[in-house]
Amino acid sequence: MSYTIQGKSIIGYSRSGGGGSTSSAVNPASGQKLDPEFHAPSESEVEQAVLLAERAFPVFSSMSGKKRAGFLRAIAAEIESAVDQIAERGPLETGLPEARMRGETARTTGQLRMFADLIEEGSWVDARIEHAQPDRAPLPKPDLRSMQRPLGPVAVFCASNFPLAFSVAGGDTAAALAAGCPVLVKAHSSHPGIAEIVGDCVVRAAQATDMPEGVFSLLYGSGRDVGMSLVKHPVVQAVGFTGSRSGGLALMDAAANRPQPIPVYAEMSSVNPVVLMPKAVDARGEALAEGLFGSLTLGAGQFCTNPGLVFLPDGHGEAFLAKLKELIEVAPSAVMLNSGICQAFKDATESFGETEGVETVAHAFTKQVEERAVPVVFSVNVRRFLEEARLHGEMFGPGTLIVRGSMDEIEATIPELEGQLTATVHGTEEEIAERPGLIGALERRAGRLIFNGFPTGVEVCPSMVHGGPFPSTSDGRSTSVGTMAIHRFCRPVAWQGFPAAALPEELRDGNPLGIQRMVDGEFAR
Incomplete structure (x- = not known):
C-alpha cells in the first residue's frame, strides 16, 4: 500500500481544513x-x-x-x-x-x-x-x-x-x-x-x-x-x-x-523493583547481570517496565556486580525518542549521581552525544535510600539504582515504595517460601509479580495485568x-421487569447468543 501523509487531522470521514x-x-x-x-x-x-x-x-x-x-x-x-x-x-x-x-x-x-x-x-x-418469584414471602x-x-x-x-x-x-x-x-x-x-x-x-x-x-x-x-x-x-x-x-x-x-x-x-511512572535473593545471586550472578543488562538497555531503556531499581543483599553479588560493570562500560549509547525525553534522562542521572551516599557502579565509556542515552548504574545503601525521596523516582532510560542491605532491611523497605507496574524476585523456591512477607509486600505494591524473569516484555493475552497501584497507574484495579x-470502558446496567423484546439479546431467555451467563446464581450456557 502506498499512502501520502497529508498532515491534517481526521474528523470522522473527513480531513481538517488545516487552519490551526x-x-x-x-x-x-x-x-x-x-x-x-x-x-x-x-x-x-x-x-x-x-x-x-x-x-x-x-x-x-x-x-x-x-x-x-x-x-x-x-x-x-x-x-x-x-x-x-x-x-x-x-x-x-x-x-x-x-x-x-x-x-x-x-x-x-x-x-x-x-x-x-x-x-x-x-x-x-x-x-x-434472576428470574422473578412472584409468590416469594414476605415479598x-x-x-x-x-x-x-x-x-x-x-x-x-x-x-x-x-x-x-x-x-x-x-x-x-x-x-x-x-x-x-x-x-x-x-x-x-x-x-x-x-x-x-x-x-x-x-x-x-x-x-x-x-x-x-x-x-x-x-x-x-x-x-x-x-x-x-x-x-x-x-x-x-x-x-x-x-x-x-x-x-x-x-x-x-x-x-x-x-x-x-x-x-x-x-x-x-514505575521503577519496577527487582529483588535478588542470596542463593540465586550467588549461583547465577553472571547470568543475572546479563539478563538485567538486556532488560535495562532494551529500547534505550524507554519501556514502562524498565528495571530501574535493584535490591541486592549485603555480602552477596560480587560476580553479578563485576559482570554488570563489564557490560555497562562497553555498552553503546542509544538514540532516545525525542530531545525532551533525552534531557530528562540526563537530568535524572545527574541528580542521582550528585546525591550524597550514591556511588556510580558503572558508566558506559561512550562519548556524550545529543539525543543519545548513555547506560549507567548507581548504588546506595538501604538506609540512605529511605532517607532520600528523589532516589525513589524514575530514570526513564537505561539507568538503574542498586540498593544494598540485609534481606530483613530489603523486605522492610518494599512497603515504602510507590505503586509499581511490576515487581520481580530472583530466588529459589525455598527462599521465597521462607519469606512470605516479602512476596506479600511486593503484591501490595505491584500489578504483576515475576519470578526468575525480567519485567520488560509484556505478553498480550487475557491473563495479563499491566497496571498497578498509584502512581504506576491512576487506578490499580x-x-x-x-x-x-x-x-x-463499560459499566453495569440492570433491567427489572422488562419484556423479552426490550432486552438485549445477551439477557433473553433461551440464550440466543449461546454465551456463558449466571442464571439464578449458577453459571450456564
Whole structure:
C-alpha cells in the first residue's frame, strides 16, 4: 500500500481544513525536521469530531459483538497492509529500528484480533439473570437482569514510547472500540506520521465495515489545548493515557473537576523493583547481570517496565556486580525518542549521581552525544535510600539504582515504595517460601509479580495485568493490556421487569447468543 501523509487531522470521514497551529516531526538521530507539517484542528473542528462521536455512539454501541469484531479485524488487516510504510517512517520519527516497527505492528494487530475474539464470543458482558418469584414471602422477587454496557465516547492519548501498540490503534483504542465506545485519539507530537498512516487504516476499515461516521477521529495539536478540550468536553466519558506523571495528573485533575467527573486510566511512572535473593545471586550472578543488562538497555531503556531499581543483599553479588560493570562500560549509547525525553534522562542521572551516599557502579565509556542515552548504574545503601525521596523516582532510560542491605532491611523497605507496574524476585523456591512477607509486600505494591524473569516484555493475552497501584497507574484495579482492559470502558446496567423484546439479546431467555451467563446464581450456557 502506498499512502501520502497529508498532515491534517481526521474528523470522522473527513480531513481538517488545516487552519490551526502547525508542528513537525523531528528525526531524533539527526535533529532534522521531517515533512510534512502537521496542522492542529480549529476549535470548531474539535467540536465537530466530538459531536460525530456522540451521534455514532447509539448506533455503534447497539451493534452485535460479531459486527464490531469484524471492524477490529478489518483494522488489523489494513495496518498489516501498511507495515512497509510504517517500517520506513517509524525509524525516522522515533529512532527505533525497523525490526521494532514490524514487531510492534504485529503486536498491535494481534491485540485487535484478541479483542475481536473476545466480543464475538460475548461472555465478557457478564450477563446475570434472576428470574422473578412472584409468590416469594414476605415479598415477591422481581425479574432482574444485568450486563456490562459501554460508557460513551473515549479520548485516547498516544504514548511516545510505543508509536503503535499504545497509540492510535493500540490497546486503549482496541479495548474502547471493543466495548462499543467511539474513540477520539490525540496524536503524539513525536510520531505524527505513523499516527496518520494508522489513522487512515482505521478509517478505511470503518468505511468498509459500515461503521457510523464518528466512530473514530484523529486529532493533532498540543495536549494542553486539543487534549484538554477533549477531557473537559461533556460528551467524552472516559480517558486512556500513557505518559508522564505530570501529564497524567493534569488529566486526572481536569476530569475530576468537570461538572460530571469521568474516569482517567493513566499509566504514568514505575521503577519496577527487582529483588535478588542470596542463593540465586550467588549461583547465577553472571547470568543475572546479563539478563538485567538486556532488560535495562532494551529500547534505550524507554519501556514502562524498565528495571530501574535493584535490591541486592549485603555480602552477596560480587560476580553479578563485576559482570554488570563489564557490560555497562562497553555498552553503546542509544538514540532516545525525542530531545525532551533525552534531557530528562540526563537530568535524572545527574541528580542521582550528585546525591550524597550514591556511588556510580558503572558508566558506559561512550562519548556524550545529543539525543543519545548513555547506560549507567548507581548504588546506595538501604538506609540512605529511605532517607532520600528523589532516589525513589524514575530514570526513564537505561539507568538503574542498586540498593544494598540485609534481606530483613530489603523486605522492610518494599512497603515504602510507590505503586509499581511490576515487581520481580530472583530466588529459589525455598527462599521465597521462607519469606512470605516479602512476596506479600511486593503484591501490595505491584500489578504483576515475576519470578526468575525480567519485567520488560509484556505478553498480550487475557491473563495479563499491566497496571498497578498509584502512581504506576491512576487506578490499580485496571489493566491496559489484555482482555480485562475492556472493563475500563463499560459499566453495569440492570433491567427489572422488562419484556423479552426490550432486552438485549445477551439477557433473553433461551440464550440466543449461546454465551456463558449466571442464571439464578449458577453459571450456564
